[in-house]
Amino acid sequence: MPRHPTTSAPRDADERRGKPVVAVYSVDTLPNADMEQLERLRQTLETVQEIIVPPRAARTFQVPKGQFFRINSIEGAQVGDLNLWNANDLSERFFSGKTRALHATHITTGDQLWSTMPHLRPMATITHDTLDWYGWDEDGAGVHDVIGTRCDPYTHRRLTGTDYHFCCHSNLTRALASERNMSTTEAEPLVHDVLNVFMCTGFTRDTHQYFMKASPVRPGDYLEFHAEMDLLCALSACPGGDCGATHSSDVPACHPLRVDVMRCAPNSGRNGPQPDR
Numbered sequence: 505m506p507r508h509p510t511t512s513a514p515r516d517a518d519e520r521r522g523k524p525v526v527a528v529y530s531v532d533t534l535p536n537a538d539m540e541q542l543e544r545l546r547q548t549l550e551t552v553q554e555i556i557v558p559p560r561a562a563r564t565f566q567v568p569k570g571q572f573f574r575i576n577s578i579e580g581a582q583v584g585d586l587n588l589w590n591a592n593d594l595s596e597r598f599f600s601g602k603t604r605a606l607h608a609t610h611i612t613t614g615d616q617l618w619s620t621m622p623h624l625r626p627m628a629t630i631t632h633d634t635l636d637w638y639g640w641d642e643d644g645a646g647v648h649d650v651i652g653t654r655c656d657p658y659t660h661r662r663l664t665g666t667d668y669h670f671c672c673h674s675n676l677t678r679a680l681a682s683e684r685n686m687s688t689t690e691a692e693p694l695v696h697d698v699l700n701v702f703m704c705t706g707f708t709r710d711t712h713q714y715f716m717k718a719s720p721v722r723p724g725d726y727l728e729f730h731a732e733m734d735l736l737c738a739l740s741a742c743p744g745g746d747c748g749a750t751h752s753s754d755v756p757a758c759h760p761l762r763v764d765v766m767r768c769a770p771n772s773g774r775n776g777p778q779p780d781r
């Protein structure tokens with residue numbers, strides 16, 4: 505909604521607006537991941553499982569603590585919506601909002617994906633991002649956002665009056681229900697705000713509205729994570745495809761994504777259960 509102020513600015517408006525900017529959270533004091541060690545370990549990775557996520561669908565996969573996983577673009581530009589749960593307690597799940605508050609609107613190598621309270625601990629660390637060159641573009645957009653929640657049939661119905669059943673929310677719900685042999689009614693409340701992998705988004709400068717533009721991802725690109733706990737993950741190949749025009753629709757070209765679950769080579773000494781830091 506365009507804003508049309510009805511209140512005249514006070515005399516000291518400039519002074520009030522001119523206060524210094526302070527980062528809400530200084531992440532310098534967080535117990536950061538040991539990126540040097542993770543970089544050494546990732547040189548030894550071997551794939552133990554490959555999962556293909558078909559277009560407009562979701563699949564689940566498990567990643568034991570200490571292993572890695574990669575989300576790969578394989579056939580064309582495609583956005584993926586990622587959910588993470590503690591595999592041993594689904595009530596602990598990815599906390600997109602706090603991850604955004606701690607790190608940034610878009611996350612990359614070295615950032616961590618935090619879990620819901622009362623746990624609030626790292627679930628995964630991003631260890632490699634082939635799109636890290638993108639940075640922030642002239643529209644203020646970045647890649648891999650923790651802003652957008654996930655496309656869902658409820659918002660779609662509010663906006664259009666029509667139903668669409670292959671939104672990421674629905675895909676993730678069905679995938680979790682199938683994985684844990686539960687009904688979709690039981691699974692749906694466990695689905696949560698996502699990491700929008702490969703999605704290119706920002707806020708418009710004039711109205712600060714959430715916008716998307718075509719993802720810069722190309723086949724061969726990947727985003728890689730180190731599991732900081734035993735993870736159950738679900739990934740949806742968004743019906744928006746590269747999310748350059750629309751979503752929640754069968755119109756955009758959509759492509760599969762491939763997930764590689766990877767472990768360190770046996771001589772790296774890192775495949776057993778890992779002690780807590």
Ligand SMILES: [Zn+2]
Pocket residue numbers: 585654655671672673741742743744751
């Ligand atoms: Zn989606």
